Amino acid sequence: MMPDDLVPHAIAAKGFMPEDEGAFLHRVARERLPHGPVLEVGSYCGKSAIYLGAAAREVGGTVFTVDHHRGSEENQAGWEHHDASLVDTESGLMDTLATFRRTIERAGLEDQVVAVVGRSTTVSSHWRTPLSLLFIDGGHAEEPAQDDYAGFAPWVMPGGALVIHDVFERPEDGGQAPYHVWLRAVRGGAFEPVETVGSMRVLARVRGGAGDPVG
């Protein structure tokens, strides 16, 4: 169960995480964090990071969350998930970093949640730390979603969890890239499906060690 004091923070935060999926993410993170750090791709304004950070506050451990804070394709002006209040008036670019910081500060999770600000491919090309849990919720177009998997999934430790958000098998329910990543993970042989809540799917690393190829 999410700690009572953090539930209102998670609900109030801007973002794309239904409460049942957030509670599920929190439960998986609680199980995994004693084994090593969590990495999230796609911080946005910190909503999912509260669910992950809550688990770190309870059981110890650290959550790294990667985002360039310029928004995905679907967050840009004219697209479905655009929020005009998140546009930097000087540059005209999306900027979710200040809102993210405020969200995590208000939740009191600055010791647990570490923002890594940059393009995920840049970060993943330098990443060498085994992960107890990888949560992929970054760009939802085919290329960024596949890049996130290729760059970070090898670093999931044996027995570690790969969690993919917004997995929709039917095109009429949503974009297909996260589903394609899920298929790739299963077909690659390094991961096996474990559990699903809503559009969130959890897989476990069943083959290879951290840093080994995952297919």
Ligand SMILES: C[S@@+](CC[C@H](N)C(=O)[O-])C[C@H]1O[C@@H](n2cnc3c(N)ncnc32)[C@H](O)[C@@H]1O
């Ligand atoms: C769906 S939102 C994340 C939602 C968040 N997890 C939540 O629950 O509220 C996707 C985020 O991924 C980020 N993103 C997209 N492509 C990226 C890339 N190549 N590198 C870093 N961040 C990226 C966007 O800036 C956006 O904030």
